[in-house]
Amino acid sequence: MRKVIVIGSGCAGNTAAIYTARANLQPLVIGGHEPGGQLSLTTLVENFPGFPDGIDGPVLVEHMKQQAIRFGAEYVHGQVIDADLSGRPFRINIDGQWEEAATLIIASGASARWIGLETEQKLIGHGVSSCATCDGFFYREKKIMVVGGGDSAMEEAIFLTRFGTEVAVVHRRDEFRASKIMLDRARANPKIRWVTRTVVDEVMDVAKGVVTAVRLRNLDTGESWMRDVDGLFVAIGHIPNTKVFRGQLETDADGYIVSKGGARTSVTGVFHAGDVQDRVYRQAVTAAGAGCMAAIEAERFLEAQGH
Numbered sequence: 001m002r003k004v005i006v007i008g009s010g011c012a013g014n015t016a017a018i019y020t021a022r023a024n025l026q027p028l029v030i031g032g033h034e035p036g037g038q039l040s041l042t043t044l045v046e047n048f049p050g051f052p053d054g055i056d057g058p059v060l061v062e063h064m065k066q067q068a069i070r071f072g073a074e075y076v077h078g079q080v081i082d083a084d085l086s087g088r089p090f091r092i093n094i095d096g097q098w099e100e101a102a103t104l105i106i107a108s109g110a111s112a113r114w115i116g117l118e119t120e121q122k123l124i125g126h127g128v129s130s131c132a133t134c135d136g137f138f139y140r141e142k143k144i145m146v147v148g149g150g151d152s153a154m155e156e157a158i159f160l161t162r163f164g165t166e167v168a169v170v171h172r173r174d175e176f177r178a179s180k181i182m183l184d185r186a187r188a189n190p191k192i193r194w195v196t197r198t199v200v201d202e203v204m205d206v207a208k209g210v211v212t213a214v215r216l217r218n219l220d221t222g223e224s225w226m227r228d229v230d231g232l233f234v235a236i237g238h239i240p241n242t243k244v245f246r247g248q249l250e251t252d253a254d255g256y257i258v259s260k261g262g263a264r265t266s267v268t269g270v271f272h273a274g275d276v277q278d279r280v281y282r283q284a285v286t287a288a289g290a291g292c293m294a295a296i297e298a299e300r301f302l303e304a305q306g307h
C-alpha cells in the first residue's frame with residue numbers, strides 16, 4: 001500500500017509530489033491524459049514568480065517533476081479509470097491495475113472547453129487561449145476576440161479591453177447566460193464589439209503557426225466572412241476532471257470538488273489540490289500553492305494515523 005497517491009501531474013500534483021516526497025512519503029504520481037497538465041499546452045509563462053524573463057510552460061512543469069523525482073516521487077503514465085473511496089485504504093484503478101493508498105491527493109485539474117476545431121487545437125498557445133489573466137498581456141494594441149456568452153466570457157472580455165485595441169465577443173445566441181450585472185458592465189465598455197448569432201468555423205493561420213484571422217458564420221443567414229484577429233480567447237467553460245469520483249465525493253453542480261476547509265474533501269484522508277476545486281483563480285501559482293496545502297494536510301493526517 002502506498003502512503004500517498006497523487007492524481008495528476010500539473011502544477012498542483014507536482015507541487016504536492018515535491019512536498020510529500022520531501023516528507024519522505026514516496027508519493028506515486030499518476031500522469032493522466034495530459035502529463036504536465038494545462039501548462040504543457042502553452043508557451044511563455046510570464047506570471048509564475050521566480051522567472052524574471054518568463055519560462056516556457058512545458059519546461060516549468062518538467063522542472064517541477066524533476067524536483068519531485070529528486071526527493072523520491074515515482075511517476076507513472078496512465079489514467080485513473082475507477083476509484084473506491086468507501087473505506088481506507090482507498091483503491092484506485094490505473095488503466096486496469098488497482099493500487100491502494102492511505103491518502104489520496106486529487107489534482108486532476110479542470111480542462112478548458114474548446115470550440116472543437118482542428119485549427120483551433122493547432123494554435124493553442126500561439127494566439128488561441130482559454131485564460132485572459134494568463135495571456136492578455138501578450139495582446140497589447142492587438143485585435144482580440146472572445147468566444148462565449150457566460151459570466152467568464154464577459155469577465156475575460158472586460159479584462160482584455162485593458163490590452164486590445166478592440167475586443168469582439170462572438171456568441172452563438174442573442175441572449176446571454178451571463179448575469180445582468182456582468183452583461184451591463186460589458187455592454188457599457190466602448191471597446192467591446194458584439195457579434196451574435198455567429199460561430200467560429202476556422203482559425204487562421206496554421207501554416208504560419210500563429211493566429212491572424214478567423215472565419216465566422218452567421219447562423220441565420222449562413223453568410224461566412226473573415227475577421228482579422230491576433231488573439232482568440234475561448235471562454236465557454238471548464239470541465240473538472242472528477243468523473244471517476246462522482247457519487248463518492250461531494251462535488252458541486254458543475255463537478256468541482258467541494259472543499260471542506262483547507263485541502264479537505266468530504267472524504268477523510270482524500271485531499272484536493274488546484275483547478276479541480278478552484279473555479280475562481282485557476283492559475284499555475286495558486287494550483288502550486290494548493291498542492292503544497294494538500295501535501296501538508298496529507299502528511300499530518302498520516303502522522304495522526306500513525307503511518
Ligand SMILES: Cc1cc2nc3c(=O)[nH]c(=O)nc-3n(C[C@H](O)[C@H](O)[C@H](O)COP(=O)(O)OP(=O)(O)OC[C@H]3O[C@@H](n4cnc5c(N)ncnc54)[C@H](O)[C@@H]3O)c2cc1C
Binds near residue numbers: 030032034041275282
Ligand atoms: C493555454 C493555457 C495557458 C495558461 N497559461 C497560464 C499562465 O501563463 N500562467 C498561469 O498562472 N496559469 C496559466 N494557465 C492556467 C494553469 O495552467 C492552470 O491553472 C494550472 O495548470 C492548474 O494546475 P492543476 O495541476 O490544478 O491542473 P492541470 O494543469 O489541469 O493538471 C491536471 C492533471 O491531472 C491529470 N488528470 C486528469 N484526469 C486524470 C485521471 N482521471 N487520472 C489521472 N490523471 C488525471 C492530467 O493529465 C493533468 O496532468 C494556462 C492554462 C492554459 C490552458
